[in-house]
Amino acid sequence: MTDPYVVEFTVEGEDFLAAGEASNNIKETLKMLGVPSSICRRAAVITYEAEMNLVIHARGGTLRAEITHERIELTARDEGPGIADVNLAMREGYSTAPDHVRELGFGAGMGLPNIKRNADTLHINSVVGKGTELRAVIHFDGEDSSGGGKRRAML
Amino acid sequence: MNLKTVAELLGADVLCISGCLEEVEVDHAYAADLMSDVLAFACPGSLLLTGLTNVQIIRTAQMLDIPAVVFVRGKRPQEEVVKLAGQVGMSLLVSTKSMYETCGLLYKTGVFPCDIPERGGESS
Numbered sequence: 367m368t369d370p371y372v373v374e375f376t377v378e379g380e381d382f383l384a385a386g387e388a389s390n391n392i393k394e395t396l397k398m399l400g401v402p403s404s405i406c407r408r409a410a411v412i413t414y415e416a417e418m419n420l421v422i423h424a425r426g427g428t429l430r431a432e433i434t435h436e437r438i439e440l441t442a443r444d445e446g447p448g449i450a451d452v453n454l455a456m457r458e459g460y461s462t463a464p465d466h467v468r469e470l471g472f473g474a475g476m477g478l479p480n481i482k483r484n485a486d487t488l489h490i491n492s493v494v495g496k497g498t499e500l501r502a503v504i505h506f507d508g509e510d511s512s513g514g515g516k517r518r519a520m521l
Numbered sequence: 522m523n524l525k526t527v528a529e530l531l532g533a534d535v536l537c538i539s540g541c542l543e544e545v546e547v548d549h550a551y552a553a554d555l556m557s558d559v560l561a562f563a564c565p566g567s568l569l570l571t572g573l574t575n576v577q578i579i580r581t582a583q584m585l586d587i588p589a590v591v592f593v594r595g596k597r598p599q600e601e602v603v604k605l606a607g608q609v610g611m612s613l614l615v616s617t618k619s620m621y622e623t624c625g626l627l628y629k630t631g632v633f634p635c636d637i638p639e640r641g642g643e644s645s
């Protein structure tokens with residue numbers, strides 16, 4: 367890879383059947399490029415939570431992955447309602463998701479915290495009435511801070 | 522424990538098999554009805570137990586390389602869910618037992634829980 371490798375997908379708002387397809391395509395791309403599976407999973411959690419936010423909160427948008435030797439940059443962009451208070455939105459448990467979304471197992475207010483936990487850097491630019499851009503970066507040499515620990519059961 | 526043993530232990534129906542059940546090993550499990558919870562805490566390759574049956578369960582599991590999902594309380598997913606699982610090579614089981622009992626049976630047999638990092642600070 368000399369040039370950055372870029373893939374971009376359109377995500378439809380309120381389409382709960384297709385939601386996750388873009389993230390899965392990105393995950394397959396990363397695997398195909400030989401990215402280690404722990405990093406693929408971190409990227410997958412980021413893109414999937416971001417994709418669900420596009421579907422649930424933003425009337426759709428685009429999901430983009432740019433891969434270089436050093437890093438993966440993941441961007442979710444929309445022209446939805448925007449986020450008035452990003453710090454508040456980042457708080458675990460904060461959610462404006464409607465009930466029909468909660469019934470699907472989403473809307474626990476853990477999406478943005480999950481994204482933050484899996485990203486090395488996270489930037490959210492949002493303008494109310496204009497839209498939101500979320501940009502998360504994972505560095506290949508960064509220490510792998512997630513991926514789910516395992517514990518022995520105390521039987 | 523391989524998936525065939527899991528299915529026998531739970532008396533579960535197998536809806537969808539990817540490859541051979543005996544060849545899929547799961548030694549950890551995670552149980553939740555919140556997908557963000559699964560995305561935050563389920564360890565890769567673990568078995569997912571859930572009371573929800575929508576298509577997003579399969580998507581969520583797929584993100585974490587989860588090889589199989591057990592639906593509890595005898596809830597059966599719709600055809601499109603089974604179809605997607607088949608396409609992505611995921612096995613689906615239905616246990617007629619409650620979430621509690623299903624988890625208990627697996628725990629008792631030595632299936633490990635996924636580690637939950639300390640709360641409060643940044644998890645790492």
Ligand SMILES: Nc1ncnc2c1ncn2[C@@H]1O[C@H](COP(=O)(O)OP(=O)(O)O)[C@@H](O)[C@H]1O
Pocket residue numbers: 415419420422423424444446447448449455456460461462463472473474475476477478479498
């Ligand atoms: N792309 C977006 N556009 C508008 N609002 C958003 C967007 N992403 C997140 N939000 C707001 O931030 C809140 C928290 O997001 P998140 O942590 O993913 O939780 P959840 O999606 O479960 O509500 C959402 O409930 C919503 O109010």
Ligand SMILES: [Mg+2]
Pocket residue numbers: 415418419473476477478
């Ligand atoms: Mg969300």
